Amino acid sequence: MASTTAFFSGLTGLSANARNLDVIGNNISNVNTTAFKSSRMLFGTQFSRTLNAGAAPGDQFGGSNPTQIGFGVTIAGTQRNFTTGAVSPTGDPRDLAIDGAGFFIVNRGDGNVFTRAGSFRQNSANDLVTISGERVQGFGIDQDFNIVRGVLTDINIPVGQLTLAEATENVRLSGNLNAGGNVPTRGSLTTFAPLSALPAAAPAPGAGNQLALNTRLVDIQDPAAAGSPLFASGQTIRLSGARKGTQNVPSAELAVGTATTVQDYLTFLNQALNLNVSLGANPDGRSPGAALDPATGVITIVGNVGTANSLDIETADLSIVQPSGALRNPLTATTTSTADGESVLTSFIVYDSLGAPVTVNLRMVLESKQGGFGTTWRYFAESPDNQDVTDVLGTGTVDFDASGRLISTAAVSVGVDRTGTGAQSPLNFNLNFGDAASAVTALANSSSSLAAISQDGAPIGTLQAYGVGQDGIITGGFSNGLTRTLGQVAVATFANPEGLVEIGGNSYVPGANSGAPLVTTPLELGAGKMVGGALELSNVDLSQEFINLILSSTGYSASSRVITTTDQLMQQLLAIGR
Secondary structure, eight states: OOOOOHHHHHHHHHHHHHHHHHHHHHHHTTSSSSOOOOOOEEEOOOOEEEEEOBBBOOOOOOOOOOOOOOOEEEEEEEOOOOOOOOEEOOOOOTTEEEEOOOOOEEESSSEEEHHHHHBBOOOTOOBBEEETSEEEEEBBBBBTOOOOOOEEOOOOOOOOTOOOEEEEEEEEEEOOOOOOOOOOOOOOEEEOOOOOOOBOSSOOOOOOOOOOOHHHHHHGGGGTTTESSOOOOOOOEOOOOOOEETOOOEEEEEEOOOTOBBHHHHHHHHHHHTOOSSSSOOSSSOOOOEEEEETTTEEEEEEEEEEGGGGEGGGEEEEEETTTSOOOOOOOOEEEEOOOOOOEEEEEEOOTOOOOEEEEEEEEEEEEEEEETTTEEEEEEEEOOOSSSEEEEEEEEEOOTTTTTSSOOEEEEEEEEOTTHHHHHHHHOOEEESSSSSSEEEOOOSSOOOEEEESSSSEEEEEEEEEEEEOOOOEOOOOOOOOOEEEOEEEEESSSSOOEEETTTEEOOOOOOOOEEEOTTTTTTOOOOOEEEEOOOOOOHHHHHHOOOOOHHHHHHHHHHHHHHHHHHHHHHHHHOO
């Protein structure tokens, strides 16, 4: 006799296979969806009608198995496949992919959701956002560009807006100092025509109206007009045009007041000419600096040793400037000798904390030769951008052994006064004469050569581009060549990612069986690596989906055949009654 149970069993087959076709159709339609995760549907049996529960074997009976008739098929559930899809490069650094476990964390305003799709772009506020506007979450940086872990924030990458400068900390030098050169014997010597004090000078001059260090400039007699003062209050003494070695000495001025003394004038010359007066006498017995011979009224200027330190001062280089702007050159100067000794000059640029360029002049002078033990060279560091009253930055010695190699590779520290510029002051940096990559040598040659081959400071630069590393760290490149960390993309992992609930738009939220999100960074706590300039493709296997499509279609057709056959039997049964 035909059974109506077969109708309902066939109906469950139709329903289950139809739902399976829904799942397969969804997979196939999302074959090109970024980072899409395919699903599969699993079938389970319906409960069964038990006709006989079976019996255990006995002495006379071998036992029997249960007799059960099933009532069809049911949907046991769906499973999502979270294996990583193929990673396809796009060349756009804004595109990101996770190769391995983990989800991007994005904020919708009312909370965080999770996605594997990394097709991100920047909005008008330079926030990194998804195609539907959710803000990508990660870890920000402090003022020193160090990542601040622990608190999620919007990832912001201000390309074209963020500017940066860096103060110089290290300068590397290279070259060869001619150890075969001559050891200095003297510095340059410049003398000025003798001067005397007015008879009525206060304090009173010595015999013969001799000058003294405390003689006021307004009490000095004009050599061209006896009885008249050479200087008057309100005038300015200007030094301009003098040369030191191959360089012009920066212009400098001294305001003349009623209390300005000869000592003030000598100090001005020492500072304006960048003379290092702390080294003691030169080999010829003369001490560097401006000095007064009170017996003759002659002022002399002795330079430091080395041809690069030789001073060339002419009469026209020292002017008396009237308040009206008129100039006089009554201070007759004569250079009686030039400096000698092997030396070399190099100039280079460093940068302060605001990115302003600062010129540094470095002179190296052969100070001594130790037979069989090498040479000693003295450096003189100066900067026309030094905000102090003098350009002198410092001096010291560097020793080389008998093979021309540095005895000590310790860096030389130099500081430039930047007071009043707005930059951090002083600007301290190191002069590296020798390191693992290069070193200054002291070998015999026709001449000395020295150059700054690198320095780590930079002028102002603008953020031009960025990239994301495997650990999610965002590194920005600036137009001045600097790179800085701009943040780090965070990821979340779940104990059971298949328990996540899809909410559309390639996004998920935690489900009852997914576990809480564990916020971490790529390559940590089981998370995969970040791939910049790439997107994860759908993990749908089309060949498998087509096979599943055939199987579901066959199952659907077979279930419909069960219903048809049962209907035929029912019709035959009804025919008996007619």
